[in-house]
Amino acid sequence: MVALRPLLLLCFFACVSSSFFGGAAAAPKKATKKVAKKVAKKAPVKVKKAPVKKTPVKKAGSFSPDTDIGVTPPLGLFDPLGFLSRGPDAYRRYQEIEIKHGRLSMAACLGVIVTEAGIKFPGYISLSQDLTFDAIPGSLDGAYFGVPLAGWAQIVALIAALDIAVFRQDPEYPAGDVVQDLPIEWVRYDDPEVKAFKLNAERNNGRAAMLGILGMISHTALGQDALFPIISK
Secondary structure, three states: OOOOOHHHHHHHHHHHHHHHHHHHHHHHHHHHHHHHHHHHHHHHHHHHHHHHHHHHHOOOOOOOOOHHOOOOOOOOOOOOOOOHHHHHHHHHHHHHHHHHHHHHHHHHHHHHHHHHOOOOOOOOEOOOEEEEOOOOOOOOOHHHHHHOOHHHHHHHHHHHHHHHHHOOOOOOOOOOOOOOOOOOOOOOEEEEHHHHOOOOOOHHHHHHHHHHHHHHHHHOOOOOOOOOOHHOO
């Protein structure tokens, strides 16, 4: 019995020490839980604030055609068919089409004026048919029916190649800016007022040229001269 007392004392001391140090080790677990809860509560607050900062960027994509290039007096913003209601993408596409047709119409009107004035290319337009440029009449109908079909096919293929491969429209550039990074000495205007004036002049001249070439085609279809329908016949 005497030998058992030291053993019992040792067991009792071991139980007390284990319970004492075990309770001390449990304390940090509670602290970690509290810290984890605090971090979990702060995380959703940061996520909710992120979309609030990005909302003004989305609103900046709106377009205002009232002050755009081509809106000039006396008509101002003229949209009787309501094309602007189709959105900014359709509006951008209409701008590109208008500029392209205007430039082609200006070239067509100039071509009619030059050919009717008697200015023509030298040489042959078709070697197989022994046809020279001088043999083609300078009128609009003479050029249309005088040029061989193979010549018209080459003209259309050249314009299509220039439009698709060379002077292609990049969506990142303004409408009508098809030169971009080509090695061409294109005129650029640093003054915003001068640039706006030049672009408006091009747009209005293109509109006038579209009406002009339609009038020339109508005069020719009615049997009159393209430029002077009243005094021709």
